[in-house]
Amino acid sequence: MTDPVLETKGLTIRFGGHVAVDHVSCAFGAGELTAIVGPNGAGKTTYFNLISGQLPATEGQVLLEGRDVTRASASTRTHLGLGRAFQLTNLFPSLTVRENVRLVAQSKARKGFDMFSMASRHPELIEAADHALERVRLTRLADQTVSALSHGDQRKLEVALLIALQPRVYMFDEPTAGMSMDEAPVVLDLIAELKAEGGHAILLVEHKMDVIRTLADRIIVLHNGALAADGEPAEVMASAVVQEAYLGKEIADV
Amino acid sequence: MLTRILSGDMPRSRALSLVLLVIFLCLAFAPFLFPGTRSLETAARISVFIALAASYDLMLGYAGIVSFAHTMFFGMGAYGVALACENMERGFLPVVVGTLAGALLAAAVALVIGLFSLRVRAIFFAMITLAVASAVAVLVSQLSAITGGEDGLSFSIPRELTPAFRFAEGKLLGASLNGKLLNYYLVFGGSLVIFLGLLRVVNSPFGRVLQAIRENDFRAEAIGYRVVAFRTLATCLSAACAALAGSLFAIWLRYVGPGTAMGFEIMIDVLLMVVIGGMGTLYGAAIGATLLVLAQTYLQEVMAGAAETTAGLPLLPDLLNPDRWLLWLGLLFIASIYFFPSGVVGRLRQARRPAGRT
Ligand SMILES: Nc1ncnc2c1ncn2[C@@H]1O[C@H](COP(=O)(O)OP(=O)(O)O)[C@@H](O)[C@H]1O
Ligand SMILES: [Mg+2]
Numbered sequence: 001m002t003d004p005v006l007e008t009k010g011l012t013i014r015f016g017g018h019v020a021v022d023h024v025s026c027a028f029g030a031g032e033l034t035a036i037v038g039p040n041g042a043g044k045t046t047y048f049n050l051i052s053g054q055l056p057a058t059e060g061q062v063l064l065e066g067r068d069v070t071r072a073s074a075s076t077r078t079h080l081g082l083g084r085a086f087q088l089t090n091l092f093p094s095l096t097v098r099e100n101v102r103l104v105a106q107s108k109a110r111k112g113f114d115m116f117s118m119a120s121r122h123p124e125l126i127e128a129a130d131h132a133l134e135r136v137r138l139t140r141l142a143d144q145t146v147s148a149l150s151h152g153d154q155r156k157l158e159v160a161l162l163i164a165l166q167p168r169v170y171m172f173d174e175p176t177a178g179m180s181m182d183e184a185p186v187v188l189d190l191i192a193e194l195k196a197e198g199g200h201a202i203l204l205v206e207h208k209m210d211v212i213r214t215l216a217d218r219i220i221v222l223h224n225g226a227l228a229a230d231g232e233p234a235e236v237m238a239s240a241v242v243q244e245a246y247l248g249k250e251i252a253d254v
Numbered sequence: 255m256l257t258r259i260l261s262g263d264m265p266r267s268r269a270l271s272l273v274l275l276v277i278f279l280c281l282a283f284a285p286f287l288f289p290g291t292r293s294l295e296t297a298a299r300i301s302v303f304i305a306l307a308a309s310y311d312l313m314l315g316y317a318g319i320v321s322f323a324h325t326m327f328f329g330m331g332a333y334g335v336a337l338a339c340e341n342m343e344r345g346f347l348p349v350v351v352g353t354l355a356g357a358l359l360a361a362a363v364a365l366v367i368g369l370f371s372l373r374v375r376a377i378f379f380a381m382i383t384l385a386v387a388s389a390v391a392v393l394v395s396q397l398s399a400i401t402g403g404e405d406g407l408s409f410s411i412p413r414e415l416t417p418a419f420r421f422a423e424g425k426l427l428g429a430s431l432n433g434k435l436l437n438y439y440l441v442f443g444g445s446l447v448i449f450l451g452l453l454r455v456v457n458s459p460f461g462r463v464l465q466a467i468r469e470n471d472f473r474a475e476a477i478g479y480r481v482v483a484f485r486t487l488a489t490c491l492s493a494a495c496a497a498l499a500g501s502l503f504a505i506w507l508r509y510v511g512p513g514t515a516m517g518f519e520i521m522i523d524v525l526l527m528v529v530i531g532g533m534g535t536l537y538g539a540a541i542g543a544t545l546l547v548l549a550q551t552y553l554q555e556v557m558a559g560a561a562e563t564t565a566g567l568p569l570l571p572d573l574l575n576p577d578r579w580l581l582w583l584g585l586l587f588i589a590s591i592y593f594f595p596s597g598v599v600g601r602l603r604q605a606r607r608p609a610g611r612t
Contacts, residue, residue: 054472054476075481076480092470092474093469106463111459112459112478112484113487114458114459117458118261118457119457161477165477
């Protein structure tokens with residue numbers, strides 16, 4: 001593997017006595033899609049929070065393109081190329097769908113501190129937003145208020161925000177959770193497209209094994225916050241750890 | 255053209271456009287439409303409070319920051335002008351110096367308060383502003399050698415802005431062509447510039463970020479906006495605009511005192527203006543300020559008239575006694591907040607499509 005885009009070294013967080021992420025060391029390369037699996041409460045979301053800066057690490061390091069960002073704020077990491085979609089939908093509810101995405105494009109273009117021009121006079125940002133909406137098939141809802149959207153459409157918008165950011169690292173936290181059978185493919189196809197584009201590292205927390213089988217180049221297993229397995233999908237799925245800790249009892253429990 | 259001046263923030267409702275147009279025209283031609291000292295006082299006061307309430311709405315309605323120090327910033331502008339005029343040679347220089355000094359001081363104090371407390375929880379910021387504002391108010395009344403204490407300061411402004419200065423003979427539509435007229439247009443024009451400037455800011459990329467932060471600060475940070483920096487900057491800007499409004503008010507009154515520029519009642523008034531008009535829209539601040547100033551100025555008279563016409567009836571004349579005006583003002587507020595939870599502007603726009611901009 002060439003130099004990793006993202007790397008965690010001994011990454012750890014303790015909540016009181018509870019170790020939610022326990023010395024996880026892992027590197028993620030460009031063009032690689034890594035599925036992160038583990039039972040509920042294993043620490044997957046918390047691991048993401050440590051990487052993208054929503055939580056401060058108790059120990060260990062996060063390296064982004066070789067640069068130590070362990071102490072950097074979430075906004076700094078975003079500008080350095082970390083893109084994070086959230087497990088629980090986390091949008092700007094009373095703004096329109098288009099404005100949600102436009103805000104991301106505006107952040108990407110670093111125009112946030114411009115207070116003298118009219119926001120509506122930046123057509124390139126609106127175009128970027130519309131382009132991202134097109135990719136998740138939300139164009140027809142662009143002028144709706146987010147709070148009026150169905151759960152599935154909100155999940156798609158969550159993905160659109162990430163697309164507009166064009167990050168180096170895409171982090172999807174159960175992107176299709178709660179989506180209907182006909183909605184999920186829109187998001188999964190998109191993730192496949194991103195993978196085919198190459199150049200980014202993609203981290204995907206996902207429960208559905210068939211999805212993982214078709215998309216993932218690699219699987220890592222978290223169990224009680226620790227890295228329990230790491231390798232090729234076939235190999236990891238066959239291993240005893242996964243059979244026992246994950247596939248055996250948790251798969252139905254999402 | 256109009257779109258540009260209003261920064262693309264159109265009223266989006268015919269009724270609202272009409273109300274705003276009426277307010278604008280009445281203020282723009284007040285000296286000719288309503289001759290008389292009292293009505294001109296009222297018009298000037300409305301102009302200043304529109305600017306003040308708009309600057310408060312930038313914080314409260316757009317950035318979602320609750321502050322109780324807004325009158326303190328207003329006072330800094332007012333006292334800045336007063337002290338400069340008091341201590342420098344008469345002319346326009348002290349007015350400019352005092353105005354700039356007041357605005358800079360307000361921005362600097364806002365910066366310090368913001369950096370100290372905006373990182374932590376929003377409620378902490380509200381409490382700090384309350385503490386600082388109370389301390390400054392006490393300080394102003396104690397330092398009577400400098401600030402005039404409770405009595406305040408009367409000071410002289412450039413002659414060109416006083417009634418003694420006549421720039422043309424006779425009258426135009428009932429208005430004397432004197433310095434007072436120029437002073438009024440200084441206040442009106444200044445307030446208008448502040449208001450339109452703020453309108454630009456809230457519709458700029460920066461203003462959109464503030465709205466995003468108000469909606470969901472956690473996500474705003476996650477998509478790359480440094481929330482603390484944005485909140486702090488909004489606070490500084492809002493404080494500076496409040497100070498500018500304060501300077502205009504001092505120039506108009508030729509006087510500052512705790513009651514006109516520092517009192518906590520003003521803080522309550524401004525809060526009510528923003529809430530009644532509708533938070534998160536500067537037009538709401540304009541309407542709220544107009545309604546409140548008018549009510550405060552004329553409610554007593556309206557009531558006196560009403561008491562007279564109902565003189566024969568039981569109980570009513572008593573209730574309508576002008577001495578009860580505060581009670582009625584209070585009831586009006588409660589009613590308006592109850593019936594227009596999203597403010598007058600929200601109500602006027604309600605028939606239209608839901609909130610949320612593109
Ligand atoms: N902010 C927090 N404070 C205390 N405990 C937390 C916090 N965040 C997560 N945890 C705990 O860390 C563990 C891992 O949670 P999470 O990362 O959400 O699991 P997963 O995403 O794998 O389902 C859980 O036991 C959870 O209760
Ligand atoms: Mg999770």
